[in-house]
Amino acid sequence: MAMERPVQLVLDASLLLEPSDPVGSGGTDEAPPALRRGVEALLRRLRYSNLGVAICHPEEMPTNASGFLEKTAAIYSFGYILLPAPTGNHSLNELMLEWSRTSSCFYATSIVDEDLFSELQNNGWRVIAVDNQCGTKGSGVVNVGKIQELLLTLTALIKKEIASSSVLTVGYAMKQSREEDFAKRGAFPLYPSKNGLIFVPLSFEIPLASQLQEVDIALHKMTDEIINIDPNCSIDFPKGISFSGGMSEIIRFVEEHPSFCIIDPFKNISPLLDRLQIQEILVKLQEFCIEGRPKLRAPQSLKVKNFDAVDLQKRLAEANLLFPIIVKPQVACGVSDAHNMALVFQIGEFSNLSVPLPAILQEYIDHGSKIFKFYVIGDKVFHAIKNSMPNASSLKLSSGDEPLTFNSLKTLPVATKEQVLQTRVEDGKSLDINLVEEAAKLLKDSLRLTIFGFDVVVQEGSGDHVIVDLNYLPSFKEVPDSEAMPAFWDAIRQSYESKKGKMQT
Ligand SMILES: O=P(O)(O)O[C@@H]1[C@@H](O)[C@H](OP(=O)(O)O)[C@@H](OP(=O)(O)O)[C@@H](O)[C@H]1OP(=O)(O)O
Numbered sequence: 482m483a484m485e486r487p488v489q490l491v492l493d494a495s496l497l498l499e500p501s502d503p504v505g506s507g508g509t510d511e512a513p514p515a516l517r518r519g520v521e522a523l524l525r526r527l528r529y530s531n532l533g534v535a536i537c538h539p540e541e542m543p544t545n546a547s548g549f550l551e552k553t554a555a556i557y558s559f560g561y562i563l564l565p566a567p568t569g570n571h572s573l574n575e576l577m578l579e580w581s582r583t584s585s586c587f588y589a590t591s592i593v594d595e596d597l598f599s600e601l602q603n604n605g606w607r608v609i610a611v612d613n614q615c616g617t618k619g620s621g622v623v624n625v626g627k628i629q630e631l632l633l634t635l636t637a638l639i640k641k642e643i644a645s646s647s648v649l650t651v652g653y654a655m656k657q658s659r660e661e662d663f664a665k666r667g668a669f670p671l672y673p674s675k676n677g678l679i680f681v682p683l684s685f686e687i688p689l690a691s692q693l694q695e696v697d698i699a700l701h702k703m704t705d706e707i708i709n710i711d712p713n714c715s716i717d718f719p720k721g722i723s724f725s726g727g728m729s730e731i732i733r734f735v736e737e738h739p740s741f742c743i744i745d746p747f748k749n750i751s752p753l754l755d756r757l758q759i760q761e762i763l764v765k766l767q768e769f770c771i772e773g774r775p776k777l778r779a780p781q782s783l784k785v786k787n788f789d790a791v792d793l794q795k796r797l798a799e800a801n802l803l804f805p806i807i808v809k810p811q812v813a814c815g816v817s818d819a820h821n822m823a824l825v826f827q828i829g830e831f832s833n834l835s836v837p838l839p840a841i842l843q844e845y846i847d848h849g850s851k852i853f854k855f856y857v858i859g860d861k862v863f864h865a866i867k868n869s870m871p872n873a874s875s876l877k878l879s880s881g882d883e884p885l886t887f888n889s890l891k892t893l894p895v896a897t898k899e900q901v902l903q904t905r906v907e908d909g910k911s912l913d914i915n916l917v918e919e920a921a922k923l924l925k926d927s928l929r930l931t932i933f934g935f936d937v938v939v940q941e942g943s944g945d946h947v948i949v950d951l952n953y954l955p956s957f958k959e960v961p962d963s964e965a966m967p968a969f970w971d972a973i974r975q976s977y978e979s980k981k982g983k984m985q986t
Pocket residue numbers: 659704813814815854890934936950952953954955956957958
């Protein structure tokens with residue numbers, strides 16, 4: 482994808498500031514300048530958009546407002562330009578003229594100024610008027626009803642400028658913290674990525690259907706939009722799950738448009754919400770093993786609906802599940818207590834155990850406090866080594882006769898420095914990388930997911946490679962951006978092309 486001309490976006494003060502007294506009234510009772518509703522979200526997205534962005538305002542703006550805008554520009558590392566006072570021959574700011582020569586330029590504003598508009602358009606700028614009362618029909622100005630529609634309109638205009646049929650627009654929906662993590666890595670350029678993808682956030686404040694009609698692909702982490710999961714019914718999308726309004730609109734749109742490319746289909750993600758279904762997937766993988774290579778397997782597991790000791794003792798024996806046992810909620814993600822776990826050393830410790838039910842009991846694998854996090858991103862497999870929980874014996878010391886309860890995302894009892902040092906370097910029991918990479922490809926074929934992660938621990942003694950977790954769309958933070966981002970973009974395009982390929986057959 483040849484990089485086209487850079488894109489320059491200039492945001493007029495009228496678009497950004499709460500309309501207070503008319504500009505220049507200098508009235509003393511003016512409220513302090515503030516950003517209009519929806520502007521902070523717009524600026525946050527533009528910051529990592531790979532577009533050139535500048536804030537502009539008329540020279541004669543009162544200093545408290547211009548100072549506020551200058552500070553705002555600095556916070557988001559945007560440019561900051563003053564529009565010359567309207568003299569006879571409107572002369573654009575020098576910089577804007579310079580940009581006209583080198584870039585595709587867009588001017589977004591909320592006030593109509595016919596002279597300025599025609600001056601801009603004579604210099605090749607596209608003007609976008611946002612939610613201004615008086616329409617500006619026919620003057621080549623693009624009208625946008627609400628500020629939440631601005632980015633989608635901008636991507637449509639950019640795509641037209643580039644006029645290359647291979648450019649695809651990806652609308653994305655995920656929780657803000659995850660979006661920020663990805664955006665900071667450059668994952669969501671509003672300007673085509675190397676392989677021709679343009680990313681735009683889907684707004685849950687305006688109807689989703691009209692937005693989805695404008696994009697080629699929707700990328701989502703549906704587990705960020707789960708309101709609750711019925712723990713007593715086996716999860717089988719959409720059964721047992723209730724979603725936010727916006728996510729429900731996306732789900733409905735996809736049902737009504739079977740050829741639309743959703744990454745990933747909800748039914749394909751659904752098993753990863755349930756640690757029992759994850760276990761079943763991993764047990765199937767056990768059939769894959771290569772002579773003379775370490776065994777790749779799932780932990781011995783057992784689902785329980787309660788922790789009543791009598792019944793439990795029998796069931797543990799039947800499942801030949803020995804202590805120590807790690808106890809996890811059957812619901813794997815999407816709800817706040819999906820990561821509340823416990824390490825239990827004896828049957829008595831199950832009484833009043835605070836792990837949500839139904840629960841999955843798993844053999845605890847001594848793995849020298851080292852975990853291998855594998856990330857499958859399209860047809861690429863990456864892995865990172867992270868500090869993990871130490872061998873059970875050292876955890877038992879610190880927990881007396883109590884179970885060790887923790888939250889796996891927040892308070893995982895990882896090994897202390899001295900515990901890591903104590904761990905004998907298991908000779909020959911290290912990771913068999915290509916065994917796991919082979920398994921990763923099989924997993925990808927059976928899961929039919931574009932991006933997923935799974936955790937492998939190597940059991941001390943046996944050297945068994947035990948897969949203890951499987952996640953949909955993790956953050957793969959440990960993979961360098963230079964490798965992770967191109968893989969991320971390729972994965973999305975591959976999924977799109979294979980979906981379109983299937984539609985044709
Ligand atoms: O279990 P892991 O490997 O730590 O992966 C987690 C996991 O994907 C988790 O998602 P979820 O299970 O809550 O859906 C992610 O947390 P949030 O969704 O709360 O952000 C983590 O980002 C994942 O960690 P990692 O990115 O290191 O794989």
